[in-house]
Amino acid sequence: MTFVYNLVVVTHLLGMAAVVGGYVAAQPRVSELMVWGARAQILTGIVLVGMAESIHSLGKETNMPKVITKLVVAVLVAAFAEMGRADAKRGKAVPWMTHAAGGLAILNVFIAAVWH
Template sequence: MTVVYHLLLVLHLLGWAIVFGGALAGMKKPALPAGALHGILTALVTGILMVGIASADLAGHEPDNAKIAVKLVIALVATGLVVYGARKPEKVTRGFLGAVVGLVVVNVAVAVLWR
């Protein structure tokens, strides 16, 4: 199950990278690329699956529930913004995209720096 966990981790990081890159690329002419929606949903679903695997003690470690709660709130806000931007592309501005990029950076920073 450790292999599955690590494959999910790779997909999780790729999902966040797609959102980050898509939002940055969209800042030149404010638009949210279609791939950002797929990336954010990939990141959210794989993150939930990884927590489930770790909580079942199949990944070799127990998750820090406080850290997971913070990351989940940030991920849900980012997901909400991306879904809103995908449904109403005329509302996407540079500030909107900056918020998405900022949330992605904060989520990755929490994952790496919170020990």
């Protein structure tokens, strides 16, 4: 099971690369890659917490305040990315929305690494 859990961690890191890399490469517009990365983070993050909480042999202890904060930030990232992408498709770039999504995604990387 540890292997499966670690594979989900890999997809979580690839999702982080998509949302942050997609932001840096396409700003001030929101790219499709960034939107998919933002969706992937919510999904893979919830799977990680679900596995950590239910599979005791993994030996994981969930820091609930931390993951709830990450979830709230990730939902904001996805919301700004979805709205910014819809505008980009109509030929309109809304830079503040793109930077809000990208900046909050980077904030979540800090929370992931610094909050223990």
